[in-house]
Amino acid sequence: MKYSFPAFENGFIRAAAASPALRVADCTYNADQIIGVMREYAEKNVQLLCLPEFALTGYTCSDLFLQDTLLRGAEDGLAAILKASEGLNVVVLVGLPVRHNGKLYNCAAVLCNGELLGLVPKVHLPNYGEFYEKRHFIPGMREPECIELAGQETLIGTNLLFACKQLPAFVLAAEVCEDLWSPIPPSCAHALAGATVVANLSASDETVGKAAYRRALVCGQSARLLCAYLYADAGHGESTTDMTFAGHNLIAENGSLLADAAPFAGEDAVTELDLGRMVQERQRNTTFMPEANGYATVEFELPPVDLALIRPVSCTPFVPQDAATRAERCELILRIQAEGLAKRMEHTHAKCGVLGISGGLDSTLAVLITGIAMGLLERPASDIIAVTMPCFGTTDRTRDNAVELAQRLGATLRRIDIGSSVKSHFRDIGQSMEDHDVTFENGQARERTQVLMDIANQTGGIVVGTGDLSELALGWATYNGDHMSMYGVNASIPKTLVRHLVAFVAGDKAAEDEALSHVLEDILDTPVSPELLPAIEGRISQKTEDLVGPYELHDFFLYYAVRWAFPPRKVLRLAEHAFGRCYDRATILKWLKTFYRRFFAQQFKRSCLPDGPKVGSVTLSPRGDWRMPSDAAAALWLDALEELA
Numbered sequence: 001m002k003y004s005f006p007a008f009e010n011g012f013i014r015a016a017a018a019s020p021a022l023r024v025a026d027c028t029y030n031a032d033q034i035i036g037v038m039r040e041y042a043e044k045n046v047q048l049l050c051l052p053e054f055a056l057t058g059y060t061c062s063d064l065f066l067q068d069t070l071l072r073g074a075e076d077g078l079a080a081i082l083k084a085s086e087g088l089n090v091v092v093l094v095g096l097p098v099r100h101n102g103k104l105y106n107c108a109a110v111l112c113n114g115e116l117l118g119l120v121p122k123v124h125l126p127n128y129g130e131f132y133e134k135r136h137f138i139p140g141m142r143e144p145e146c147i148e149l150a151g152q153e154t155l156i157g158t159n160l161l162f163a164c165k166q167l168p169a170f171v172l173a174a175e176v177c178e179d180l181w182s183p184i185p186p187s188c189a190h191a192l193a194g195a196t197v198v199a200n201l202s203a204s205d206e207t208v209g210k211a212a213y214r215r216a217l218v219c220g221q222s223a224r225l226l227c228a229y230l231y232a233d234a235g236h237g238e239s240t241t242d243m244t245f246a247g248h249n250l251i252a253e254n255g256s257l258l259a260d261a262a263p264f265a266g267e268d269a270v271t272e273l274d275l276g277r278m279v280q281e282r283q284r285n286t287t288f289m290p291e292a293n294g295y296a297t298v299e300f301e302l303p304p305v306d307l308a309l310i311r312p313v314s315c316t317p318f319v320p321q322d323a324a325t326r327a328e329r330c331e332l333i334l335r336i337q338a339e340g341l342a343k344r345m346e347h348t349h350a351k352c353g354v355l356g357i358s359g360g361l362d363s364t365l366a367v368l369i370t371g372i373a374m375g376l377l378e379r380p381a382s383d384i385i386a387v388t389m390p391c392f393g394t395t396d397r398t399r400d401n402a403v404e405l406a407q408r409l410g411a412t413l414r415r416i417d418i419g420s421s422v423k424s425h426f427r428d429i430g431q432s433m434e435d436h437d438v439t440f441e442n443g444q445a446r447e448r449t450q451v452l453m454d455i456a457n458q459t460g461g462i463v464v465g466t467g468d469l470s471e472l473a474l475g476w477a478t479y480n481g482d483h484m485s486m487y488g489v490n491a492s493i494p495k496t497l498v499r500h501l502v503a504f505v506a507g508d509k510a511a512e513d514e515a516l517s518h519v520l521e522d523i524l525d526t527p528v529s530p531e532l533l534p535a536i537e538g539r540i541s542q543k544t545e546d547l548v549g550p551y552e553l554h555d556f557f558l559y560y561a562v563r564w565a566f567p568p569r570k571v572l573r574l575a576e577h578a579f580g581r582c583y584d585r586a587t588i589l590k591w592l593k594t595f596y597r598r599f600f601a602q603q604f605k606r607s608c609l610p611d612g613p614k615v616g617s618v619t620l621s622p623r624g625d626w627r628m629p630s631d632a633a634a635a636l637w638l639d640a641l642e643e644l645a
Helices: 027-043 059-066 068-084 186-192 210-225 275-284 323-348 361-376 396-409 419-429 438-459 469-474 495-509 514-524 544-548 551-563 568-579 585-601 635-642
Strands: 004-006 012-017 048-050 091-100 103-112 115-121 145-149 152-156 160-164 171-176 197-202 228-233 250-253 256-260 269-274 296-300 306-308 353-356 384-388 412-415 462-465
Touching: 004 568, 012 228, 012 250, 012 275, 027 048, 027 068, 027 091, 048 197, 048 228, 059 068, 068 091, 068 103, 068 115, 091 115, 091 145, 091 171, 091 197, 103 171, 115 145, 115 160, 115 171, 115 296, 171 186, 186 197, 186 210, 197 210, 210 228, 210 250, 210 256, 228 269, 250 269, 256 269, 269 275, 323 361, 323 462, 323 495, 353 361, 353 438, 361 384, 361 396, 361 462, 361 495, 361 514, 384 396, 384 438, 396 412, 396 514, 419 438, 438 462, 469 495, 469 551, 469 585, 495 514, 495 551, 544 551, 551 568, 551 585, 568 585, 568 635, 585 635
Parallel strands: 012 048, 048 091, 115 152, 160 296, 171 197, 197 228, 353 384, 353 462, 384 412
Antiparallel strands: 004 306, 012 269, 091 103, 103 115, 145 152, 160 171, 228 250, 250 256
8 A cells, every 4th residue: 555645845756767769850759759758757746757868859860960950850849848848747857959159069958847947968978989979069068058949048058956946955957978977977066066866868878788887877976976866768769770779767866776677678767766865964974065156056846746655665674675685784794793793802802702691582693693703713612601591581482592592502501590689689679579660670680781790700701792773772771781791792783683684594504503593493483572570371471562662663763763864754654654554653653752752761871882883874872873962852853743643
């Protein structure tokens, strides 16, 4: 089910890169085809449509470009397109030859609702190999000049920006084909001048290996410029005298390929662009320095629209959807974690790694990482001291899994029942064993930490922390209990990713150690729980997600609220789109409020985190990516959510 999404309110527009059918030099036919495509996409709520280089004439006209008949035909075709665009809620870029002051320019015409907003000429004219554009055209001028074309007065020049009045984040610039392939593309200056979207009108002939290079160029430029990049390529209909054109249409955003019409597929690239994300990323990136000197800005109007998003929004933004990519990512993350721990052990001359194992996901990942680190240090697995510390809530299932895991890895296993020491402590402070409050829970967590710290002192080792990023975000850790360690290997791993990392190792070990794989799979099937409340008939009585909410939702909130600094309304809307089949709006809103309340209230725990390796774009280390006062108020964020209730 697709949910209506307030696009402009949240910084989205729908864009398309298309290759209409054409006939070389038949401007009337080509204009009709362009009008048809323009109307089709306007009906589909596309607000930005980019067409190929010389879409009105065909790129392969050769010396016909010098014919007055062709130039007049192109101008008449543009006039027809302008007339047809009246009343359509879409900005269109059309390629055509333009005569100005006795010279020819390879131009992108930018139009909207019957108005010719401007003409952007090509700067870099290829004159090598199969290309000979300097035979007919000259490079475009940078400073805009006045021109009359198709019955309208407008501007021509490379330094033109086109800004949407209703959506300030939508600032459009254009470049043409070879401009992108040049050492310093004009889009570099366009982006620094304020363009958030760059549209490239191209006629790139197809040769072996060129498609991959084209993708790399488009994605790389969008990443470098922190922008959305549309690439509309010439396709079927161009002359095949010496070249073949594949209609390879692409749309990228900040380095990510959002839409890719495969060469010769006869398809267009269509998706939504998150321009709010681009604005936010530029604000965050202090090396992106604006420079708008010499640019003219033309404003246009686009009425706001609501869309049913076709752009995929993953429920698991920390976890790649593609299996091969996910496996590659998991392998790299495991190595980053292990390298970080190995360096710390090497530097501190630690004789062993000490960690508590509960039979839960986090401690499982931590002990697996410690095993890899020992391999990097060429040390035996027995240098891992895995401590199981059963208490009031420990179940047979989790205890047995912890023991089996340690044994399969070859770790040194120690079992220390902390029940008696916790009871003694409770007697000392007057805590009733019948009162299962926060003191009852945290007393156990702190006792476990004390045990681990003391064992590390005994053995000359370091305590390896097991807490993950999701728990740090929510403050779901006992201060100076499991919150503390000497090196936190999971500190930047969200819970949803922890699960996939353990699953990756389980699959990787299936052939060589079936028993280890089996225990890992059972751990994956065990409910997430701190096991701090007494078990009920031998079963886990305390399920974390029943108390703080589903981790899949919280990880989603964390990604968009912290990494992209999206406002609450946008986080909610994206969550509705991603999780609409699993959770209703009221449920998502409930847990989003919980996320913001806990995130703000628990900063004091994050302000004194142990060291740990960064593996992705979101971490909460006070020494790295996240600095926040511990007494910051959440009122503005919660008030924003109340307005949406």
